[in-house]
Amino acid sequence: MVLHTLAASPASAAFADCLRVLRAGDAVLLLGNGVYAACDRDALESLAQSGAQLYLLEDDARAAGVTAETDCASRVDMDAFVALTERFPKQLAWY
DSSP: OOEEEEOSOTTSHHHHHHHHHOOTTOEEEEOGGGGGGGGOHHHHHHHHHTTOEEEEEHHHHHHTTOOOOOSSEEEEOHHHHHHHHHHOOSEEEEO
């Protein structure tokens, strides 16, 4: 089980690379430019189909003006981000 911190926009190669390696049981935290996936129906659906748990960093979403609610991703604060890093000792960062 891996925590993927995805800071790449849905149009980037890093986003596509992350999708290729996601597995059920993994978790994905959308942060930075990755929060725009919450507004991209195809990107969000692709992430959801991976079977990974999806999270959206609330502070970054708010800063980017991403206010769309989604059933696929849970919004988390910095404390929850830290808790995810403790729960998933193996992590991959995508930029």
